[in-house]
Each structure stands twice: as C-alpha cells, then as structure tokens.
C-alpha cells in the first residue's frame with residue numbers, strides 16, 4: 001500500500017471538487033436570493049401564488065406533468081435598437097444628426113414619422129451613444145432591448161427564466177424533456193380556464209393530434225338529469241361528455257391544477273434578464289420591445 005496517501009488525496013480531491021461544484025457554487029449563486037419589493041408599486045417579485053395554485057403545484061407534480069413539459073425558457077442573445085418618440089422642435093440639428101446615424105435618411109428631407117426605429121442590432125454602448133446624440137439635438141429617444149433564441153421564437157416567453165423565478169417553489173419542476181411545450185409562461189399565453197379543463201379531460205377534443213394523456217380522473221362524471229349542472233364542461237357551446245354520455249365536472253384537484261397552470265407567468269421584470277415590453281394595444285407598431293434600463297451598468 002505504498003500509494004495509500006496518493007489514493008486518499010485523489011479521492012478527497014474528487015469529493016471536494018464535486019462538493020464545490022454541486023453544493024458550494026449553487027449556494028453562492030442562489031442561496032441568498034430573496035423576494036424583491038418594488039418600492040414604487042409595492043408589488044413583490046416573484047408574486048406569491050394563491051392557496052389553490054399552490055395545491056395545484058402538488059397535483060402537477062403527482063401527475064408527472066414535468067416528464068413531458070419543461071418550465072425553463074432559454075435565450076441565446078440580446079441586442080439593442082433605438083426608438084425616437086419625438087423629434088422635438090430643433091429640426092435643423094435633428095436632421096443633421098439623423099443623417100449621420102441613419103443610412104436611409106438624407107439631411108434636409110422631412111423627418112420620418114414617429115415612433116422611428118434606427119440602429120437595430122447594436123450593443124448597449126452604441127445604442128446609448130445614439131440616444132445621447134439625438135437627445136442633445138432635442139429629440140426624445142430611448143434604447144430598446146430585444147432578445148432572441150429558439151424558445152423566444154416559439155413564443156414560450158419574452159425573456160429567459162432566472163433563479164429568482166422559482167424562489168417561492170419548494171420543489172422546482174424544471175423538467176428536461178419537451179414532448180409538450182414549455183409551460184413557464186403558460187398563464188400569459190392561454191388564460192382560458194375552460195380550455196384547460198377540456199384539454200386535461202380529453203386533449204384530443206381541443207388539439208386534434210395531441211399525444212398528451214387524458215386526466216379524466218380529475219373530473220366527476222354524472223348522468224344528466226334534465227338540465228346539465230352549471231359547472232359541467234362545455235366546449236364550443238356544446239356539453240362535453242364521456243363515452244357513456246355523462247356530463248363532466250371538474251373536481252377540486254382539477255380546479256387547483258388549472259389555478260396553478262394559470263399562475264405560471266414570466267412577465268415580471270428582473271434585473272438579470274431584462275425583458276422587452278409586452279405588446280401594448282395602443283401602439284401596435286412598437287412590437288415587444290422596451291427600455292433597456294436594468295442592463296445599463298457600466
């Protein structure tokens with residue numbers, strides 16, 4: 001056993017490096033995260049789930065939904081652009097600055113309509129310099145962030161998920177297999193609880209080729225005596241029935257599960273992952289982009 005010490009040190013090193021990797025580093029990264037309170041609006045992030053939604057989380061877990069659904073949105077990159085909301089009154093100066101910044105604009109020609117977007121796909125520094133030049137000439141401009149990545153293009157979220165999104169969840173169901181879509185932002189995508197009931201009862205009723213299993217045991221089935229119950233499932237105005245023609249009524253477990261599904265939202269702004277502003281009905285031309293304030297650290 002001449003190599004005893006060497007063996008011991010080797011094993012110790014292996015143990016210590018895995019302890020650092022799996023215990024220490026995550027603790028340093030996430031261990032001190034706390035819910036944050038917005039001093040202006042008084043809202044907390046992440047916003048707490050209702051009691052029903054919290055019970056629904058357990059039902060989500062019990063039913064193995066995480067074996068087909070992830071709850072993590074990835075983002076590959078981000079860049080910036082500049083949006084001018086007002087060219088101001090100093091037309092001469094603004095016109096000459098704009099001519100220097102935009103290739104499609106020639107000095108002296110009439111100023112374009114606002115909101116006007118320029119310098120697309122630039123980094124934050126360049127966007128801020130552009131904003132500065134425009135503001136010095138009297139125009140109102142701001143930098144906008146846009147994020148990219150396959151999950152974003154699929155419409156699964158407007159920003160990536162970060163550690164603090166899961167702060168209030170005792171067990172985090174990130175999932176690793178995507179047989180179905182990612183659900184991290186489901187509540188924003190589809191908040192129609194009736195759709196979710198019908199989909200859980202019989203996915204093929206609402207999505208023709210769905211391979212998702214039916215969760216009919218979360219529903220009571222009762223024969224219709226005369227008038228169907230008020231809370232019996234309906235779809236497209238028609239009563240939803242099981243194979244025996246009985247009406248279908250969500251049990252509390254189904255109600256909790258749907259409350260949980262609707263509570264899955266990724267719309268809160270976080271410092272680590274600035275999100276584009278969500279589309280506002282009033283200004284449809286300004287699509288999914290926002291001010292880049294949280295990232296403007298030097």
Ligand code: HEC
Nearest residue numbers: 063064065067068179180181203207210211212213215261
């Ligand atoms: C065998 C894999 C599988 C399991 C298990 C599964 N799903 Fe699905 N799910 C899918 C597939 C595939 C789709 C896409 C087709 C569809 O909408 O039915 C889907 C779609 C969904 C949608 C609609 C998503 C959207 O963006 O429109 C929701 C909500 C959903 N599942 C919830 C659940 C819940 C809750 C559970 C657990 C009770 C669950 N799923 C279990 C495969 C699965």
